[in-house]
Amino acid sequence: xxxxxxxxxxxxxxxxxxxxxxxxxxxxxxxxxxxxxxxxxxxxxxxxxxxxxxxxxxxxxxxxxxxxxxxxxxxxxxxxxxxxxxxxxxxxxxxxxxxxxxxxxxxxxxxxxxxxxxxxxxxxxxxxxxxxxxxxxxxxxxxxxxxxxxxxxxxxxxxxxxxxxxxxxxxxxxxxxxxxxxxxxxxxxxxxxxxxxxxxxxxxxxxxxxxxxxxxxxxxxxxxxxxxxxxxxxxxxxxxxxxxxxxxxxxxxxxxxxxxxxxxxxxxxxxxxxxxxxxxxxxxxxxxxxxxxxxxxxxxxxxxxxxxxxxxxxxxxxxxxxxxxxxxxxxxxxxxxxxxxxxxxxxxxxxxxxxxxxxxxxxxxxxx
Numbered sequence: 001x002x003x004x005x006x007x008x009x010x011x012x013x014x015x016x017x018x019x020x021x022x023x024x025x026x027x028x029x030x031x032x033x034x035x036x037x038x039x040x041x042x043x044x045x046x047x048x049x050x051x052x053x054x055x056x057x058x059x060x061x062x063x064x065x066x067x068x069x070x071x072x073x074x075x076x077x078x079x080x081x082x083x084x085x086x087x088x089x090x091x092x093x094x095x096x097x098x099x100x101x102x103x104x105x106x107x108x109x110x111x112x113x114x115x116x117x118x119x120x121x122x123x124x125x126x127x128x129x130x131x132x133x134x135x136x137x138x139x140x141x142x143x144x145x146x147x148x149x150x151x152x153x154x155x156x157x158x159x160x161x162x163x164x165x166x167x168x169x170x171x172x173x174x175x176x177x178x179x180x181x182x183x184x185x186x187x188x189x190x191x192x193x194x195x196x197x198x199x200x201x202x203x204x205x206x207x208x209x210x211x212x213x214x215x216x217x218x219x220x221x222x223x224x225x226x227x228x229x230x231x232x233x234x235x236x237x238x239x240x241x242x243x244x245x246x247x248x249x250x251x252x253x254x255x256x257x258x259x260x261x262x263x264x265x266x267x268x269x270x271x272x273x274x275x276x277x278x279x280x281x282x283x284x285x286x287x288x289x290x291x292x293x294x295x296x297x298x299x300x301x302x303x304x305x306x307x308x309x310x311x312x313x314x315x316x317x318x319x320x321x322x323x324x325x326x327x328x329x330x331x332x333x334x335x336x337x338x339x340x341x342x343x344x345x346x347x348x349x350x351x352x353x354x355x356x357x358x359x360x361x362x363x364x365x366x367x368x
């Protein structure tokens with residue numbers, strides 16, 4: 001296994017309680033990666049006074065803030081086009097989103113993060129590790145890395161500590177073997193993060209993209225009964241091939257332990273089927289103005305037609321005002337080229353065997 005040395009790690013933004021929880025279960029770190037854990041603890045200690053001040057600040061501001069509308073969640077298995085959809089819709093001034101600074105410093109982004117913004121901007125990667133999508137100071141991010149810095153209940157800890165991959169993955173995605181107390185704490189942390197995002201972007205409705213939530217819309221609905229959901233799906237063979245690259249790239253970048261024992265194909269095949277089963281079961285009774293579904297192919301071929309459909313079905317206002325910014329962004333990425341992978345007969349057979357139900361449901365039979 002080869003790993004790329006780096007001077008930072010996502011855990012540098014974690015609080016002490018989360019770091020202690022995951023470190024004491026880690027069962028040793030690779031010698032060339034131990035500095036990341038030392039650095040994470042040092043960063044958490046150094047930020048502690050600022051974190052406490054921000055907690056006090058947020059406590060006051062949360063009490064004063066007006067109740068924000070329920071979020072809009074973009075759902076879809078990883079590598080299904082969720083990022084592209086998120087990047088486009090987030091260009092509207094009516095939507096708030098998770099910034100890179102909120103992702104890196106969820107406990108500190110309102111005060112310390114704002115002060116350090118020029119330095120943090122310089123440290124942003126040029127593009128995502130799994131593809132060539134650019135990362136800028138205003139690039140919307142998933143909230144999962146932020147949550148991994150706030151709670152042990154995140155699948156990202158399985159990427160960081162792959163000796164415990166199945167434990168962290170099943171808990172972090174499906175809440176398996178997780179008690180009610182841990183889930184309630186995760187929900188409090190999630191609300192806390194979203195309240196902070198609302199304070200940073202007042203008057204905007206939060207637009208949240210996180211593939212993990214595709215496995216648990218029912219829980220999100222209990223937390224926000226008026227939430228709206230956009231599900232984007234893609235040719236399952238392309239998803240499967242891209243997911244192999246997804247895990248290989250993220251393990252190589254973030255794993256603090258050897259990850260060669262992880263059966264990536266098994267993880268992808270089992271997760272997709274279970275996640276999509278949950279999604280279909282837990283959204284089938286949603287009101288028409290709360291759930292819309294689209295294919296990545298249709299979004300790629302005629303994005304504005306699909307955006308019009310989203311606005312229409314979800315009863316979102318003022319598309320005419322948003323249209324110019326959407327069209328401007330789409331023109332700016334018109335020449336972007338996605339990763340391309342060749343499907344072997346074996347890969348096609350695996351997908352057809354394990355995901356046949358969903359291939360038929362979304363009409364991908366002719367593309368397998």
